[in-house]
Amino acid sequence: MQTAQRLKGMRESFIREMTRLALTHNAINLSQGFPDFDPPRAVIDAAHRALDSGMNQYGITWGMPALRQAIAAKMQRWYGMEFDPDKHITVTCGVTEAISGALMALINPGDEVIIIEPFHEGYLPEVIFAGGAARFVSLEPPEFALEPDKLRAAFNPRTRAIILNTPHNPTGRVFTRAELDAVAQLCQQFDVVAITDEIYEHIIYDDRPHIPLATLPGMAERTITISGFGKTFAATGWRLGYACARDPLSTALRTIHDFTTICAPVPLQAACVAALEMPDAYYAQLKRDYTARREKIMTVLEELHFTTHLPEGAYYALADFSGWNFDGDDFAFARMLPEKFGVAVVPGSSFYATPGLGKQAVRFAFAKKLETIDAAAARLRQK
Ligand SMILES: Cc1ncc(COP(=O)(O)O)c(C=O)c1O
Numbered sequence: 001m002q003t004a005q006r007l008k009g010m011r012e013s014f015i016r017e018m019t020r021l022a023l024t025h026n027a028i029n030l031s032q033g034f035p036d037f038d039p040p041r042a043v044i045d046a047a048h049r050a051l052d053s054g055m056n057q058y059g060i061t062w063g064m065p066a067l068r069q070a071i072a073a074k075m076q077r078w079y080g081m082e083f084d085p086d087k088h089i090t091v092t093c094g095v096t097e098a099i100s101g102a103l104m105a106l107i108n109p110g111d112e113v114i115i116i117e118p119f120h121e122g123y124l125p126e127v128i129f130a131g132g133a134a135r136f137v138s139l140e141p142p143e144f145a146l147e148p149d150k151l152r153a154a155f156n157p158r159t160r161a162i163i164l165n166t167p168h169n170p171t172g173r174v175f176t177r178a179e180l181d182a183v184a185q186l187c188q189q190f191d192v193v194a195i196t197d198e199i200y201e202h203i204i205y206d207d208r209p210h211i212p213l214a215t216l217p218g219m220a221e222r223t224i225t226i227s228g229f230g231k232t233f234a235a236t237g238w239r240l241g242y243a244c245a246r247d248p249l250s251t252a253l254r255t256i257h258d259f260t261t262i263c264a265p266v267p268l269q270a271a272c273v274a275a276l277e278m279p280d281a282y283y284a285q286l287k288r289d290y291t292a293r294r295e296k297i298m299t300v301l302e303e304l305h306f307t308t309h310l311p312e313g314a315y316y317a318l319a320d321f322s323g324w325n326f327d328g329d330d331f332a333f334a335r336m337l338p339e340k341f342g343v344a345v346v347p348g349s350s351f352y353a354t355p356g357l358g359k360q361a362v363r364f365a366f367a368k369k370l371e372t373i374d375a376a377a378a379r380l381r382q383k
Pocket residue numbers: 033093094095096097120165169197199228229230236239240241
């Protein structure tokens with residue numbers, strides 16, 4: 001039996017494979033990017049209330065009105081962006097669905113999509129499923145800067161979209177205003193749509209601002225701004241995200257969403273209204289907590305002879321393991337760690353498409369309680 005050609009050369013997710021490996025070896029899972037703590041109590045209580053009050057059937061496909069209104073208010077309050085909740089906001093099954101839907105809404109066969117590598121492993125399959133071809137622009141360690149010449153070289157008349165993730169997984173980069181300006185200028189020059197992945201917008205360190213690309217001059221009309229609830233509210237299993245875009249982009253994305261998922265989980269949408277009602281103090285505490293986790297993982301990695309750099313945002317450390325004098329590549333290293341030390345990580349090259357890149361690195365996710373990071377460190381000290 002033949003399966004579709006679009007699946008040629010594709011395999012399962014490495015990140016989720018590493019989670020399964022962690023379970024097999026009873027390892028501490030620093031691979032997949034999910035917190036080992038719960039959403040705020042008020043948000044969980046709101047989910048319970050929704051389940052108890054009959055919110056158990058299909059909802060409006062674009063998302064619960066109260067949630068779309070809350071998202072519009074949030075975009076206005078945090079970034080001064082104007083979206084009509086009735087037209088421009090779609091609640092999706094995670095950021096993953098929003099990106100996939102945006103690509104399906106935009107891409108024709110032969111269109112190119114620029115992906116900045118290293119990249120979240122979902123992007124490439126999503127481009128391929130939409131019928132597009134990916135073109136990569138790589139960020140080089142240790143700065144992982146978006147170099148203007150490399151970026152410029154990737155744009156061409158076939159370019160239809162660029163996926164831009166900031167704060168960035170796995171490098172922890174937060175792109176500067178100058179880097180975003182370069183993207184904005186090229187998008188306008190080549191009539192390209194930007195699909196942004198801002199899932200880590202609130203996990204950002206040292207008073208760095210998060211700048212949505214759509215707020216740059218000329219970008220509001222050509223950007224699909226995507227974010228979600230999974231990371232900010234420690235609810236990755238709830239599968240809730242959203243896309244904000246002007247028309248015709250919004251209507252196109254909504255048409256895809258309507259027929260692929262019908263609607264995102266309704267009771268959890270109600271809980272996300274409560275999430276967006278969390279006071280400013282929640283975000284301040286989130287930043288303090290993640291800053292403490294970042295400090296701990298940095299100290300531990302340095303002590304354990306990994307070479308890494310301070311993440312500016314998100315909750316990952318991409319760490320070079322050359323200091324271990326390990327005889328093997330990143331995959332061998334990432335398979336050895338859970339087996340021998342009981343700690344799971346992700347091989348660096350799984351974030352790259354260009355062969356050879358990321359071979360000396362593994363990614364540690366530090367959205368974990370401090371005691372979890374301490375426990376992982378104690379295991380790794382057995383080396
Ligand atoms: C950059 C990035 N985008 C998207 C996702 C997936 O988001 P969601 O769980 O909302 O689909 C992740 C998850 O780790 C991520 O790191």
